[in-house]
Amino acid sequence: MVNIKLVVVGKLKEQFHKDACNEYLKRLSRYAKVSIFEVEDEKIKDNSSYKEDLMVLDKEGKRILKQVKENDYVILLDLHGVEESSEKFAKRLDMLIGGNSSNITFVIGGSLGLSQEVITRSNFRLKLSPMTFTHQMTRIIILEQIYRAFKINGNENYHK
Amino acid sequence: MVNIKLVVVGKLKEQFHKDACNEYLKRLSRYAKVSIFEVEDEKIKDNSSYKEDLMVLDKEGKRILKQVKENDYVILLDLHGVEESSEKFAKRLDMLIGGNSSNITFVIGGSLGLSQEVITRSNFRLKLSPMTFTHQMTRIIILEQIYRAFKINGNENYHK
Numbered sequence: 001m002v003n004i005k006l007v008v009v010g011k012l013k014e015q016f017h018k019d020a021c022n023e024y025l026k027r028l029s030r031y032a033k034v035s036i037f038e039v040e041d042e043k044i045k046d047n048s049s050y051k052e053d054l055m056v057l058d059k060e061g062k063r064i065l066k067q068v069k070e071n072d073y074v075i076l077l078d079l080h081g082v083e084e085s086s087e088k089f090a091k092r093l094d095m096l097i098g099g100n101s102s103n104i105t106f107v108i109g110g111s112l113g114l115s116q117e118v119i120t121r122s123n124f125r126l127k128l129s130p131m132t133f134t135h136q137m138t139r140i141i142i143l144e145q146i147y148r149a150f151k152i153n154g155n156e157n158y159h160k
Numbered sequence: 161m162v163n164i165k166l167v168v169v170g171k172l173k174e175q176f177h178k179d180a181c182n183e184y185l186k187r188l189s190r191y192a193k194v195s196i197f198e199v200e201d202e203k204i205k206d207n208s209s210y211k212e213d214l215m216v217l218d219k220e221g222k223r224i225l226k227q228v229k230e231n232d233y234v235i236l237l238d239l240h241g242v243e244e245s246s247e248k249f250a251k252r253l254d255m256l257i258g259g260n261s262s263n264i265t266f267v268i269g270g271s272l273g274l275s276q277e278v279i280t281r282s283n284f285r286l287k288l289s290p291m292t293f294t295h296q297m298t299r300i301i302i303l304e305q306i307y308r309a310f311k312i313n314g315n316e317n318y319h320k
Contacts, residue, residue, distance in 0.1 A: 016179035023174065046317060086292045129289040131305055132246045141301075145291055157206060 003103045004034045004146060007067045008139055009060050009110035010041035017136045024143035031150040034143075039063035041110045053112050061115030064107055072105040074122045076114060077138055081125030089126070090149035106146075108138050163263045164194045164306065167227045168299055169220050169270035170201035177296045184303035191310040194303075199223035201270045213272050221275030224267055232265040234282045236274060237298055241285030249286070250309035266306075268298050 012018045021036070028034045040063060042056040068074060073096055084092070096104055107118060119125070128141060151158040172178045181196070188194045200223060202216040228234060233256055244252070256264055267278060279285070288301060311318040 014180070014183065016176040016183065019176035020174070020180070023176065083290050085290045089291065128291065130243050130245045131249065131288065132308070133301065134304065137301065137304060141293065141297065144294065144297060148292070 002032045002097050004028075004032045005067070005072070005103065005105040006034070006036045006108065006139065006142070007064050007105060008036065008038055008108045008135065009064065010135060011038055012136050012139065014136065017140060020140045021143060024140065024147055028143065028147050028150070031147075031154075034146070036139075037067045039067065044111060054115075056110070057112055057115040058117070060110050060112075061118045064109075064114075064118050065121060068105055068107075068121065069103060072103045074105045074107060074124075076119065076122040076125045077106060077108045077128065077142060078114060078119070078122075078125040079127055079130070079132065081127035083127045083129075086145060086148050087152060089145060090152040092124075093146070093149045094153045106142055108135050108142070110135060162192045162257050164188075164192045165227070165232070165263065165265040166194070166196045166268065166299065166302070167224050167265060168196065168198055168268040168295065169224065170295060171198055172296050172299065174296065177300060180300045181303060184300065184307055188303065188307050188310070191307075191314075194306070196299075197227045199227065204271060214275075216270070217272055217275040218277070220270050220272075221278045224269075224274075224278050225281060228265055228267075228281065229263060232263045234265045234267060234284075236279065236282040236285045237266060237268045237288065237302060238274060238279070238282075238285040239287055239290070239292065241287035243287045243289075246305060246308050247312060249305060250312035252284075253306070253309045254313045266302055268295050268302070270295060 012021060025034055039060065042059050044056060045052065093104070107114070107122065109118070128138065133141065148158060172181060185194055199220065202219050204216060205212065253264070267274070267282065269278070288298065293301065308318060
C-alpha cells in the first residue's frame with residue numbers, strides 16, 4: 001500500500017478542522033496509509049523584520065526536513081507552485097504510485113511560507129489557488145484532493 | 161452595513177462543515193450581514209443523460225434565481241470563471257461596497273454546476289482553483305475569503 005505523509009507546520013486549532021481531517025483520513029484508509037506529522041511552528045511577532053521572518057522559516061524548515069526521508073517524493077503546497085486540475089493531479093499521483101514512488105510526502109508550510117532549503121529539496125510545487133488559504137484549511141483541501149484522486153483513478157463515482 | 165448573501169444548492173451534511181460555516185458567520189458578523197439561502201438540490205442518477213443533467217441544472221437554477229433580487233451584484237463560484245488573489249478579491253469587494261452595491265450575492269451551484277440562465281444573470285464569475293472542490297467545502301472557503309477580505313481591507317492582522 002502506498003505511503004502518503006503530510007508534514008505540516010503547526011497544529012489544527014479548531015475542533016471542526018480536526019473532525020474534517022479525521023473524516024478524510026478515515027475515507028483514505030481504503031486506498032493508502034496516510035500519516036500526518038505536525039512540526040512545531042515558531043511564534044511570529046506582529047512587526048517582525050525580514051531577517052526575523054527568515055529565521056522563522058529556517059527553523060520551521062529544518063523541522064520539516066527532519067521528517068522527510070531520502071527517497072520521499074516531496075510535493076510542496078506553495079503559492080508559487082503550479083496549478084493543476086483534480087484530474088491532472090490524480091494522474092500525477094497515479095504515475096508516482098505506478099513508478100514506485102511509494103513514499104509521497106506533502107509539505108504545508110506555516111504562516112510565512114517555506115524556507116529555500118525546503119523548496120530546494122522538493123520534487124514538485126503544487127499551487128491550489130492564487131488565493132491564500134489558511135494552512136489549516138489547506139490540510140483539509142489537500143486530503144480531499146488526494147481522496148478525490150483515488151476515486152478518479154479507480155473510476156469510482158464521487159458526487160460531493 | 162453591507163448585505164452579503166450566499167445562495168447555495170444543497171445542504172451541508174457533515175457536522176464539521178456546519179461548525180466551520182457557523183464559525184465564519186460569527187467572525188463575519190462584525191463586518192457584514194451575511195445570510196445563507198439553501199435551495200433544494202435535485203437527485204442525480206448515476207448514469208444520467210446529458211438531457212437529464214440539463215434538466216437538473218435548470219430546476220436548481222430557477223430555485224437559485226428566486227433568491228436573487230434585481231439589484232444584487234451576483235458573483236458565481238465557477239470553474240470557468242476568473243481566478244484572483246485574496247488581495248485582488250478584497251479590492252473587488254471593497255470597490256463593490258464603496259460603489260453602493262450593498263447587496264452582494266455569491267452563488268454556489270450543485271454537483272453538476274450552474275445553468276446557463278444563472279450564468280447569464282451573474283455579474284462576475286470567480287474561480288477558486290482549477291481543482292474541483294466539494295460544494296460543501298467551497299462554502300467554507302468563500303466565507304473564509306470574504307472574512308480575509310475584510311481583514312485585508314481594514315489593514316488588520318490575520319495570521320491563520
